[in-house]
Each structure stands twice: as C-alpha cells, then as structure tokens.
Amino acid sequence: MAQSATLVERRGWHKHVLLSPPLLFFAGFTLFPLGYTIYVSLSNWSITGAHSFVGLDNYVRILGSNTFRQSYLNTIVFAVVTVLLQYLLGLAMAVLVYRSTFGQSVLRLLFLVPMMFTPVVVGFVWKTMFDPSYGPISFFMDRLGLPAVPWFSEKLPAMTTIVIADVWQWTPFMFLILFAALRSLPTAPLEAAMVDGASGWRLFFDHLWPMLLPASVTAILLRSIEAFKLFDVVYLTTGGGPGVQTATVTLSAYFTGIRSGDLGTAAAMTVVLLVTVLISTTILLRILAWASARRSRRDLGEAA
Amino acid sequence: MRTGGWTRRVILFCWALFALGPVYWTLITAFKRQVDIYDGPRFIPFVDFKPTLQAWRTLFGDGGGGFLHMFWNSVMFATASSALSVLLGGFAAYGLARYRYSYGPMRNDDLSFLIVSQRIMPPIVSVLALYLIFINLRLLDNAAGMILAYTAMNLPLAVYLLRSFFEAIPVELEQAAALDGYPPWQRLARVVFPLAAPGLAAAFLLSFFFAWNDFLFSLILSFNKAQTLPLYITYLNTQSQPLWWQISAVGLVALIPPAIVTVVLDRFMARQVLIGGIR
Amino acid sequence: MAALTVTALTKRYPGGEAPAVDDLSFTLETGQFGVLLGPSGAGKTTTLSLIAGITPPDSGEVALDGDPLDGVPPEQRDIAMVFENYALYPHMSVRRNIAFPLRAPVRAGSMSRSQIDQRVQEVARTLRITELLDRLPSQLSGGQRQRVALGRALARRPRLLLLDEPITHLDAKLRHEMRTELKRIQRELGVTTLYATPDQADALALADLVIVLGQGRAWQLGPPDDLFRRPAHVRVAQSLGDPRMNLLAGLLIDDRVRVLGQDLPVAELPDLLPDTRPVTRYPAEVLAGIRPAHVEVLTTPQPAAMAGRVLLHHRLGHKDVLHVEVDGELVRAVTPAGEERQPGDPIWLRFPAKHVHLFDPGTGWALRAEARR
Numbered sequence: 001m002a003q004s005a006t007l008v009e010r011r012g013w014h015k016h017v018l019l020s021p022p023l024l025f026f027a028g029f030t031l032f033p034l035g036y037t038i039y040v041s042l043s044n045w046s047i048t049g050a051h052s053f054v055g056l057d058n059y060v061r062i063l064g065s066n067t068f069r070q071s072y073l074n075t076i077v078f079a080v081v082t083v084l085l086q087y088l089l090g091l092a093m094a095v096l097v098y099r100s101t102f103g104q105s106v107l108r109l110l111f112l113v114p115m116m117f118t119p120v121v122v123g124f125v126w127k128t129m130f131d132p133s134y135g136p137i138s139f140f141m142d143r144l145g146l147p148a149v150p151w152f153s154e155k156l157p158a159m160t161t162i163v164i165a166d167v168w169q170w171t172p173f174m175f176l177i178l179f180a181a182l183r184s185l186p187t188a189p190l191e192a193a194m195v196d197g198a199s200g201w202r203l204f205f206d207h208l209w210p211m212l213l214p215a216s217v218t219a220i221l222l223r224s225i226e227a228f229k230l231f232d233v234v235y236l237t238t239g240g241g242p243g244v245q246t247a248t249v250t251l252s253a254y255f256t257g258i259r260s261g262d263l264g265t266a267a268a269m270t271v272v273l274l275v276t277v278l279i280s281t282t283i284l285l286r287i288l289a290w291a292s293a294r295r296s297r298r299d300l301g302e303a304a
Numbered sequence: 305m306r307t308g309g310w311t312r313r314v315i316l317f318c319w320a321l322f323a324l325g326p327v328y329w330t331l332i333t334a335f336k337r338q339v340d341i342y343d344g345p346r347f348i349p350f351v352d353f354k355p356t357l358q359a360w361r362t363l364f365g366d367g368g369g370g371f372l373h374m375f376w377n378s379v380m381f382a383t384a385s386s387a388l389s390v391l392l393g394g395f396a397a398y399g400l401a402r403y404r405y406s407y408g409p410m411r412n413d414d415l416s417f418l419i420v421s422q423r424i425m426p427p428i429v430s431v432l433a434l435y436l437i438f439i440n441l442r443l444l445d446n447a448a449g450m451i452l453a454y455t456a457m458n459l460p461l462a463v464y465l466l467r468s469f470f471e472a473i474p475v476e477l478e479q480a481a482a483l484d485g486y487p488p489w490q491r492l493a494r495v496v497f498p499l500a501a502p503g504l505a506a507a508f509l510l511s512f513f514f515a516w517n518d519f520l521f522s523l524i525l526s527f528n529k530a531q532t533l534p535l536y537i538t539y540l541n542t543q544s545q546p547l548w549w550q551i552s553a554v555g556l557v558a559l560i561p562p563a564i565v566t567v568v569l570d571r572f573m574a575r576q577v578l579i580g581g582i583r
Numbered sequence: 584m585a586a587l588t589v590t591a592l593t594k595r596y597p598g599g600e601a602p603a604v605d606d607l608s609f610t611l612e613t614g615q616f617g618v619l620l621g622p623s624g625a626g627k628t629t630t631l632s633l634i635a636g637i638t639p640p641d642s643g644e645v646a647l648d649g650d651p652l653d654g655v656p657p658e659q660r661d662i663a664m665v666f667e668n669y670a671l672y673p674h675m676s677v678r679r680n681i682a683f684p685l686r687a688p689v690r691a692g693s694m695s696r697s698q699i700d701q702r703v704q705e706v707a708r709t710l711r712i713t714e715l716l717d718r719l720p721s722q723l724s725g726g727q728r729q730r731v732a733l734g735r736a737l738a739r740r741p742r743l744l745l746l747d748e749p750i751t752h753l754d755a756k757l758r759h760e761m762r763t764e765l766k767r768i769q770r771e772l773g774v775t776t777l778y779a780t781p782d783q784a785d786a787l788a789l790a791d792l793v794i795v796l797g798q799g800r801a802w803q804l805g806p807p808d809d810l811f812r813r814p815a816h817v818r819v820a821q822s823l824g825d826p827r828m829n830l831l832a833g834l835l836i837d838d839r840v841r842v843l844g845q846d847l848p849v850a851e852l853p854d855l856l857p858d859t860r861p862v863t864r865y866p867a868e869v870l871a872g873i874r875p876a877h878v879e880v881l882t883t884p885q886p887a888a889m890a891g892r893v894l895l896h897h898r899l900g901h902k903d904v905l906h907v908e909v910d911g912e913l914v915r916a917v918t919p920a921g922e923e924r925q926p927g928d929p930i931w932l933r934f935p936a937k938h939v940h941l942f943d944p945g946t947g948w949a950l951r952a953e954a955r956r
Binding site for chain 1: 312315316319320322323324326327329330333392393395396398399400402403405415418419422423424425426427428429430431432433434435436437452453455456457459460463488516517519520523524533534537538541548551552554555558559562563565566567
C-alpha cells in the first residue's frame with residue numbers, strides 16, 4: 001500500500017514557511033551577490049562607489065596579466081598538491097591506525113588536533129616555525145648540516161611552507177573520513193581474499209582500496225571545494241610573497257578589491273575562480289557517481 | 305596488510321611528531337619572554353628558558369589592544385549564528401523530510417541540492433558584493449551583519465545534516481503524537497526535535513566551528529567594532545616584530561572552542577553522519 | 584446512537600490508478616468490536632488513517648457519536664490508535680509514554696498530576712506491565728511493546744480505539760494469548776474498537792462485526808457467523824475459514840446442481856441472504872463452494888459419492904487435512920484425526936447439499952437457485 005511520507009496533510013502554507021528561510025538566505029546572500037559581482041566585474045568599479053560599464057575589459061586585462069595568471073596557477077597548484085598529499089597521507093594513516101591494536105581512539109584524537117586550530121593561527125604558527133632566524137626548523141636543519149633554505153624570500157620554498165601548513169592542518173580531515181569508511185567496511189570480502197592468498201600490497205590495491213573509492217572521492221571532493229578557497233594560511237605565512245609570487249586568486253582579489261579599491265577587476269578574478277571551481281566540482285561529482293555505482297555493482301557481484 | 309609491527313609504529317610515531325610538534329611549539333612559545341624568542345629557539349621549559357605568564361597577563365589584563373572585545377565578538381557571533389542556523393535549518397530540513405515540495409520544476413531533492421550547493425561557491429565571490437550591499441544597508445561592521453553573514457554561511461550545512469536525521473524518525477511517531485492530542489508545533493517540540501537531538505547538536509557544533517574560524521568575512525565586512533579573534537591575530541602579526549608570545553597565547557585560547565567541538569563531533573560524525581553520506 | 588459511522592469514504596493516492604478506499608460505508612455500535620479483514624493492500628491502514636484524521640478523505644464522511652469529524656484535526660477527535668509498529672516514543676520511559684496523552688494540551692487541566700499517575704498505574708496493572716514502567720521501549724520485547732502501545736491508547740478512555748495489525752509481529756503462541764487478552768480488555772472497558780487484520784482467525788475470534796475489505800471496497804459486513812455461513816461473494820467466502828473453501832465448477836440444470844459428477848437437489852441448498860441475486864438463465868454455469876470441514880469423507884464407496892485419490896495427508900494433531908483428486912480437480916477436506924492415509928489411496932467424497940454455496944463464475948457474487956419445473 002502506498003506509504004505516504006507526509007504526515008497529517010495540512011493545506012499548504014505551513015510547509016512553505018518552513019522552507020523559506022534557507023531559500024531567502026540563498027537569494028539574498030548567494031544569488032543576488034553573485035549577480036551583483038558579475039555586474040561589478042563588467043564595470044570599472046571603485047571602492048568609493050564610482051562605476052561605469054566597461055563590458056569584458058576587466059576579463060581581458062586579467063587574463064593577459066602575468067600577475068593574475070600566476071595567482072591562478074598558484075591556486076590550482078596548491079589545490080592539487082595539497083589535496084593529493086592530504087589524501088595519500090590521510091589514507092596511509094587511516095590504514096595504519098586501523099590496523100593498530102593499541103589505543104585507536106587515543107591515536108585518533110591526537111591526530112585530529114591540527115584540525116582544531118583556526119586557519120589564521122595555523123598560518124601564524126608555521127610562519128614562526130619556518131622563521132629563518134628564530135624558528136625551530138631552520139634551527140634543526142642547521143644542526144643537521146643542511147643548507148639554509150630561504151623559506152620566505154623565494155617562491156618555491158615559500159609555496160612549500162604553505163603546502164606543508166595546509167597539509168598539516170587538513171590531513172586529519174581525510175583521515176577522519178577514510179578511517180570511518182574503513183571501519184564500516186564489511187570484513188568478509190577481505191578475509192575471503194586473504195584466504196585466496198592475497199596479501200600485502202596486492203591485498204591493498206586490488207581489494208581494500210577499491211572498496212574505499214566512494215569515500216575517497218567524497219573526501220577529495222569536499223576537500224577540493226575548500227582548497228580552491230585558500231586564503232587564510234597564505235595571508236598569514238607569506239602574505240602572498242615574496243612580492244606576489246605565492247598569491248592565490250582569493251588573495252589577489254582581496255588586495256585588488258579592498259586594498260587597492262579596484263572592485264571591478266577583483267570581481268572579474270572571483271568569477272574566473274568560480275567557473276574553475278564549478279567545472280572541477282562537476283567533474284568530481286561525476287566521478288563520485290561512477291565510483292558509487294561501481295561499488296554497488298561490485299557488492300552485488302561479491303554476494304553472488 | 306602485513307606491515308611489520310615496527311615499521312607501522314615508526315611511521316605513526318613520525319606522524320604524531322609532525323602533528324603535535326607545532327602544537328608543542330605554540331604551547332611553549334605562549335609562555336616565553338621576548339628575549340627567549342629572539343635569542344634563538346628554546347625548547348624545554350625550565351631547562352632552556354623560564355616560563356612566564358607575561359603574554360597572558362597582557363591579553364587578559366589590559367586587553368592587549370582589544371583582545372577581550374574581539375574574543376567576545378567571536379563567541380557571540382558564532383553562538384548566535386549557529387543557533388539561528390540550526391533552528392532555521394532544522395525547520396527547513398523537517399519540511400524537506402516530511403512534505404512534498406514543487407517549485408516550478410524543482411522537487412525536494414532539487415531544492416536540497418540548491419541549498420547545499422552554496423558551499424561550492426568561494427566566499428570571495430559573494431563577499432565583495434556583500435561589502436557594497438552592507439554599506440548600503442548599514443550592516444557593515446556591526447553584530448547584526450556579521451551574524452547574518454555567518455548564518456547564511458552555515459545554514460546549508462545544517463539543512464544537509466539534519467534532513468537525514470528527520471527522515472530517520474518514523475512518521476508514525478508524529479501521527480501518534482497527533483492522536484494523543486498534540487498540535488503541530490508541540491509535536492515538533494516534544495517528539496521530533498528531542499529525537500533529532502544528536503543531529504541538532506552536531507549541526508550546531510559544526511556551524512560554530514566554521515563561524516569561529518572564519519577570517520575572510522570578518523576581514524572584509526568589519527573594521528572596528530565587529531571584529532573577531534582571527535583579526536586580532538593579524539594585528540599582532542603585522543608589526544615588524546610580531547609579538548610571538550602573545551599570538552601563541554591567543555592561538556591557544558582560540559583553540560579551545562573548536563577543540564571541544566572536534567572532540568564531541570568525533571563521536572557523532574565518524575559514525576553517523578559521514579557514513580550516512582558515504583554509503 | 585451509533586458510535587462510529589463511516590459514509591461513502593473515498594481516498595485516492597496520487598499516482599495510484601485505483602482508489603485506496605472506495606466508497607466505504609459501515610456503522611459500529613457503541614462498545615462493538617469491529618474487524619476490518621483484508622489482505623495487504625486492501626486499504627485497511629488507509630481506512631484507519633482516514634478515520635483517525637491523519638489523512639484527509641477525497642469524499643465521504645466520518646462521524647463519531649453523531650458528530651461529523653470533517654475538518655476536525657486528529658488531536659481533537661478523541662480517537663486512539665495502536666500502530667502496526669507500535670510507535671512508542673523511544674526517548675520516553677514506559678510510564679511517560681502512557682502518561683503522554685493524558686498530559687496533552689487538548690486535555691489540559693482535566694486530570695491532576697496524581698490522577699494521571701494513578702491512571703497510569705491502573706493501566707499498567709490491567710495490561711500486566713507494572714514492572715516495566717521505568718524501562719525504555721528499546722529495552723522491551725515485541726510483546727511487551729505491544730502492551731505498552733495498548734496501554735497508551737487506552738489510558739485516556741478514548742471514544743474509539745483503532746488497531747492496525749497489532750499482533751501481526753508476534754509469534755503464534757503470543758498471538759493466541761493476545762487475542763484473548765484483547766477481547767477481555769475490550770469487554771471490560773466497553774470501548775468501541777476497530778481492528779484491522781489480514782488474519783481470519785482474528786476476525787472469527789474477536790469480532791462483533793466483520794467488514795471484508797478488498798481493493799478499497801467492502802464486500803460484505805456482518806457478524807462473523809453470518810459471513811461464515813452466508814457469504815455474499817466468493818471473496819468473502821474465501822477470506823474466512825482455514826483451509827479455504829473449495830471452489831468447483833458446477834452446472835445448474837432445472838432442479839439440481841451437478842458438481843464433479845454428483846447431483847445436488849436445489850431444494851436442499853442453504854438459505855441465503857435476502858438480497859442474493861437469483862439465477863436468470865438456465866442452464867447456468869456456477870461455482871460451487873464447499874468448506875473442507877463440510878466435505879464428507881468415506882472410506883468405502885457409497886451411493887452418490889465420488890471416487891477420488893488421496894494426494895496429501897497432513898496430520899495436525901487434532902484434525903487431518905486431506906488433499907484429494909477427484910475427476911481432475913483438487914478438493915480439500917478436513918476430518919477429525921484418523922488413521923494414516925497414503926498418497927494414491929482410493930477415497931470417496933460426498934458433498935451435502937446444505938453446505939454448498941453457489942456463486943457466479945464471472946462476478947463472484949452469490950447466486951440463489953430456484954427450483955424450476
């Protein structure tokens with residue numbers, strides 16, 4: 001018999017009241033500002049309020065600007081590298097902790113600590129850690145006879161500091177999700193595979209990892225969405241420097257819009273970022289759908 | 305996977321070192337004097353250096369330039385916006401769980417996705433426009449504006465989390481409560497919301513976590529009265545000789561609420577929420 | 584004044600081709616125990632939902648003690664319901680579950696706190712769950728939960744009690760016990776009750792009035808005995824009685840019915856409900872129904888008996904069920920426990936005319952055959 005999910009069916013208006021706040025917020029804080037931003041991006045808009053319509057001028061300019069191209073590339077590099085590293089390390093730790101017999105919950109809690117820090121604080125802490133004169137890292141490198149690295153005065157080392165800080169903070173996130181997924185896996189297929197003689201790396205790659213695919217893609221998806229927004233850590237550690245060489249799009253837009261007052265250009269930058277994020281997210285969502293479908297087909301197959 | 309017991313332990317130990325090292329560093333830095341920092345790094349309290357409460361006294365004593373004020377702002381904004389998010393998000397999630405909507409071509413799942421997808425958009429895209437809008441509405445640099453902004457930020461999350469909690473509550477319980485003589489709002493208050501309590505708590509804590517840690521909104525939408533803790537840190541940071549000890553102390557203080565959140569959430573999230581989303 | 588009057592109740596769910604409840608009408612007197620009997624999908628739960636006010640009807644009326652309930656929300660109807668899954672509030676103890684309706688806003692002020700406590704104790708005593716009062720529903724067994732659900736429903740002495748398959752999820756022995764309990768409690772309290780079930784044993788044991796429901800429609804209603812002895816439709820005949828009534832092809836010629844080679848005089852057929860349709864065309868093909876318990880089983884050939892072969896012999900302790908093949912047709916028969924019979928054994932059956940019911944093969948409605956000269 002048709003089980004209707006609705007309960008006491010009231011006439012109309014109650015349910016609309018329930019749903020309207022989020023929809024209103026959506027309209028007011030997402031939709032409208034988005035439209036506004038696009039409009040601003042098509043204008044020469046100063047923070048003082050003076051503005052005039054210029055069409056695609058801003059876009060043409062930034063796409064031709066080396067500074068923007070660099071910040072765009074930085075954003076992508078950061079996103080890809082940090083998410084990848086976070087995933088691999090998170091996966092490794094999840095598997096290792098999962099296989100540990102001692103103090104799983106203690107270990108888990110300890111590993112989660114970096115995530116509890118405010119990103120601004122994280123930026124600051126790593127800035128001090130990498131400080132060439134007073135920071136412990138330079139100190140230990142010097143003691144170990146390693147050459148001094150100009151952490152903040154050259155682009156590559158500077159980007160490395162940011163990557164390390166971000167990986168430090170967010171690997172626990174991957175760890176959390178993957179560990180939970182590991183714990184919820186059915187042990188039967190793995191045991192069966194072990195009985196069949198699989199072990200070590202083969203067991204991992206052929207059996208364990210595929211089962212983690214949906215969780216992996218979910219974690220990567222969630223983390224990627226955040227990674228493109230990278231701002232806090234960069235602002236605090238390098239400030240975008242040396243010069244503007246480690247800036248991300250968000251940072252660039254902030255400086256251009258608020259500090260320099262050129263809102264039109266800044267808005268254009270953010271729109272480019274948005275488009276990038278939408279494309280990547282769509283791709284990842286497709287992969288997630290594929291991975292989940294594959295997993296359920298596999299589950300059915302295994303049961304046979 | 306047959307990793308030798310020792311290899312595994314070494315790797316885990318190294319990671320623990322990596323994860324906790326900076327924490328330790330921040331901890332001891334918060335108790336150092338200026339000379340302890342600029343003399344080259346010191347590591348062990350009482351051996352390398354003499355711990356002092358100087359940083360803390362500055363912070364809590366004369367307010368160290370607005371610390372208490374900004375701390376209070378952070379607490380207030382995060383709490384108020386999270387409460388709002390959970391309340392409004394809870395009602396919406398309940399609606400999506402129990403009723404059938406159809407706005408144009410969109411049904412319940414479409415509306416859900418619409419609401420949740422807001423998180424995909426990088427905040428910088430909206431915040432520049434919000435800056436201009438807030439100026440016009442005179443919401444710039446005040447509590448109301450910040451709370452609204454944070455609520456907008458976290459509402460989608462609350463709706464997403466809570467919908468499945470409400471769907472998991474059998475309709476018959478509400479029908480039974482109706483027959484027992486309870487009108488709709490009372491049913492929500494006495495039966496539905498109490499049963500969704502774990503979800504409500506998780507949504508609140510998560511919202512709090514994100515509001516507390518926010519930097520970009522605070523940076524752009526406030527400049528004086530409505531500033532939050534992360535901004536305090538940047539002030540300390542911009543000086544030519546940043547006051548490490550003070551910043552470390554602030555960092556540790558800023559750590560406490562999210563730490564509580566993470567610990568409590570770890571119980572819920574890992575089991576219920578995430579697995580629900582992944583399976 | 585009738586306690587519950589249902590008139591032309593109709594409900595169609597969006598996306599459903601046929602109505603879930605179709606022009607349903609019946610009346611329950613005060614204190615009567617009514618049973619909605621029907622298979623799953625017949626519309627039992629929908630009917631209860633409509634009466635309770637949980638679902639609004641498309642058309643039709645429900646009236647309680649003469650008061651129409653149209654537009655009255657469930658919280659004001661003073662109707663109690665025991666759901667199939669009991670719907671106990673998981674976050675409340677048994678005590679609080681039972682007291683919950685008594686504390687409702689609708690009833691605010693009608694009972695003091697101590698009166699409520701007393702009532703809870705009373706109810707717990709009647710249902711023998713006193714020692715469970717401080718437990719949580721999750722700590723109870725199925726049978727215990729069912730009693731608590733019943734207790735919660737009865738605590739406020741409702742005008743009408745609705746039960747949706749309350750004992751379906753219990754094991755056979757418990758079901759048997761609960762049937763007796765339910766009957767006893769209902770008699771004691773005198774509460775008008777409507778009970779939905781697919782199990783005909785429930786209907787036969789509990790009902791003052793049985794409503795046979797199928798595809799949203801009532802096929803017949805009346806006391807169980809009536810429905811058993813004078814079914815108006817094949818469906819009704821088959822929904823009561825276990826094993827089911829045999830239905831065999833028959834031919835009505837003048838003054839007799841021929842079934843499986845046996846001739847039954849029309850004059851001896853059982854008497855029927857007054858509005859049973861008469862047969863219009865002679866000779867007529869009919870469905871002849873006879874209950875397994877009424878089939879005469881003979882071990883030796885007798886005049887007017889049909890020869891058959893035993894297919895199956897179930898010995899159930901107090902009775903035997905026989906599946907017999909006669910003339911290519913399967914006939915079920917029930918006899919008191921006797922000796923062992925083997926498949927293939929010859930056996931003879933006779934149908935007493937006074938237990939044979941005639942039905943129209945096309946529509947299924949019962950037929951009245953008048954002897955024609």
